[in-house]
Amino acid sequence: MADLLNLLRRVVEAVTSARDLKLSLQRLVNMVRNGMQVDACTVFLWDSSVERYVLMATDGLRDDAIGKVTLTKNEGMIGLVGKREEPLNLANSNLHPNYHHVPSVGEEEFHGLLAVPIIHNRKLLGVLSVQRFKAERFRDEEEAFLVTLSAQLAGIIAHAEATGTLSGMNLMGGQAGNDIRFAGVACASGVAIGQAYVVTPTISLDSVRYSKAKNIGEELRRFAAAITGLRKELADTRERLKGELRPEELALFDVYAGILDDQAVGGTVQEKIRAGESALSALADTMRGYVQHFEDMDDAYLRERASDMRDLGQRLLTHLMEEKSERKIPDGCILVGQDISATVFGSLDPEKIGGIVCAQGSANSHLAILARALNIPTVLGAQDIPWQELDGNELVVDGYRGHVYYHLTDERREYFEDLVRDEKVRVSGLDALADLPGETADGEHIDLMINTGLQTDIIRSQASGADGVGLFRTEIPFMMLGRFPSEEEQAKIYRNQLEAFHPRSVTMRTLDIGGDKSLEYFPIVEDNPFLGWRGLRVTLDHPEIFIVQVRAMLRASFGLNNLRIMLPMVTSVGEVEDSLALIHRAVYELNEEGVKVEVPEVGVMIEVPSAVYLVKEFMSMVEFVSVGSNDLTQYLLAVDRNNPRVADIYDSMHPAVLKALKIIVSAGLEKNVPVSVCGELAGDPLGAVTLLGLGYRNLSMSSANLLRVKAVLRQIDSGWAETVANGLLNLDDPKVIRSTLQLALQKTGVPLTSLGLLPSR
Ligand code: PEP
Ligand code: MG
Secondary structure (H helix, E strand, O other): OHHHHHHHHHHHHHHHHOOOHHHHHHHHHHHHHHHHOOOEEEEEEEEOOOOEEEEEEEEOOOHHHOOOOEEOOOOHHHHHHHHHOOOEEEOOHHHOOOOOOOHHHOOOOOOEEEEEEEEEOOEEEEEEEEEEOOOOOOOHHHHHHHHHHHHHHHHHHHHHHHHHHHOOEOOOOOEOOOOEEEEOEEEEOOEEEEEEEEEOOOOOHHHOOOOEOOOHHHHHHHHHHHHHHHHHHHHHHHHHOOOOOOHHHHHHHHHHHHHOOOOOHHHHHHHHHHOOEOHHHHHHHHHHHHHHHHHOOOOHHHHHHHHHHHHHHHHHHHHHHHOOOOOOOOOOEEEEEOOOOHHHHHOOOHHHEEEEEEOOOOOOOHHHHHHHHOOOOEEEOOOOOOHHHOOOOEEEEEOOOOEEEEOOOHHHHHHHHHHHHHHHHHHHHHHHHHHOOOEOOOOOEOEEEEEEOOOHHHHHHHHHOOOOEEEEEOHHHHHHOOOOOOHHHHHHHHHHHHHHHOOOOEEEEOOOOEOOEOEOOEOOOOOOHHHOOOOHHHHHHOHHHHHHHHHHHHHHOOOOOOEEEEEOOOOOHHHHHHHHHHHHHHHHHHHHOOOOOOOOEEEEEEOOHHHHHOHHHHHHHOOEEEEOHHHHHHHHHOOOOOOHHHHHHOOOOOHHHHHHHHHHHHHHHHHOOOEEEOOHHHHOHHHHHHHHHHOOOEEEEEHHHHHHHHHHHOOOOHHHHHHHHHHHOOOOOHHHHHHHHHHHHHHOOOOHHHHOOOOOO
8 A cells, every 4th residue: 555655646646747638548557457457548528618528648558559549428338337436346347338349449358347436526527547458357455546546536637637638739629719718707807917926925836837938038037046045055054053153053054055066957947948838837846856856765764855955945945036027016907816805905006907817815814805806807716727827818707607718809808998998887877876865666775785894985986975984804904914913003004994984884894814814924824714712702812902902993983973883703701801801901991091982882793603693792781793604604604715626605695694684684673783794794785675574674785795795785675575485584595595586676677787796789
């Protein structure tokens, strides 16, 4: 088994560093045939353009069958495995009723067959098989190995397929058409066309895949700069440790510097770049080779040096990533990355960003929330997108459908340009609603509030005619700084908000960090951050942070008295008691200092299941509650709000969430405590109608959605919404719930375009 594990690692490494799909697969079949000691190893991939399996690589069957032999969906053992999506382990495949003899592959002599499906994100990519002349079943451990290998390869093949498609080839070796499309999660609606600007994070040596150099001279320059950077880092470290290390230990730094020379790593990488490989891919491939070389050594001491090589490679990679391209961020660019944090995004000028695309993330990641607030069309979780290779290319972000286009035909470009124009007209049509009240057609008033965080939100929200701020995410200004802001600095920021909206109320949430919101200067590293040290848990453990923040809020509200304080991620009564005690202490201290402030209204966010069950207890302690539907959905459904793999099952219109929302609003009526919703559900027109029907009369959302929601609410009656919402509570599927509501709205004459569900044509 150890041998098979070793083989698995080697195959995955070899395939990762291969330069194209065909070469990857050929390496794979060669290595598997030798490593498993089988008589043939073959890969068939499904080519949807011709609706057939294509023999892509083989070691053992006839070479001239590669790229030529194809099978239909139902043909042979391959078809059977693909259809069943299960492994097949047969002692004598020739006797199986599905056996299909293809004369041109030369498999008459084989009997034993083990074939496993290759599946990526529920999609069948192909079938991997091994065969032996001998008529006997494969051992269990061999079957386990092939299944594991296929699971690992699926991601690599999906990527290689995407990259191969990008270079213009389809599986049959012909030219693929234009309009290459990648699917992700639609996170902020709208369409953007612009030049890709890739934001590169630190990535691991093992995750770098083969990519071509766009400009060999530029790649050589970047690599040389990275070498210089690392040499300097090594020299600085050596200098710093001079007094602490023995001379022979210090000499190691010279050895490392030597490895970077042109005679070693430097030369090999440059050679690869000159042959057309990107600096990133050449460097990673070379360093992996060095690591492997050391790992294979007999001498235990030398074997251990493999980890030094890995460390050196990783550092060099970091320098290379930091070595920014000299290109300036272009106007209206499409920001592209593997995973762009809200902090990195905050450091860029939002006016320059036309759209956002990431391989990771999902509709409720904080990046998505910021993007929606700024009205930037965004697609996250486009897992297969070769993001590293897109810099400088023209992309289209279709934030309605969650698609990203590359290689546009003129026809497609025209279509999207028209959409962008139509969208502008539609949005400007909504401006007229800003001065009209947020009320239903039958005159029921709904407070339409906005969620803020960015400085620019103040200006944007003025134009939306909001009734106040329902959620000020105070962690956003904390993220923009390189350190904790002082009480004075915070007071200034808060005063700005309170003054801008006075006399309307501003609900300020105490610092909500942890989960996917980290402060660079206060890192929280945990295995399970969403269930870890988050929100109120952090600030109650650090009362000094909590008190300073509350003092700053109170001082900012002096003379205005439109402040409300809200507590995030509350799970138990004790946390509310402790928070209230701290808030009272801050008021007392300020009064002692001569700043005569009063205890403001305090509220609790309902974001976790325990808070739903304790909502009445909380209502006896505070003045209001607000539902954080983003987290409530995440925790009720046990679905990570950031993970694109489960994005399909993250839905705030899930019946369990709707039932919880009903419990909360009913408790509010019973206890006479105001209840609002400040999660993204409130800014989704379908969500807002549902909330209205459930009994909510206070919704807080990003300013970009406010007029759209107002437009829909003004077209319907509250009684109608109540009847529809009660009906929705009896349905058990979120998709059916959405379409039922959509249909009901359409029947009353509300156009789909005003729901933000479809582009306006
Ligand atoms: C929520 O969870 O719904 C919420 C409003 O808070 P955040 O999105 O900032 O976690
Ligand atoms: Mg939350």
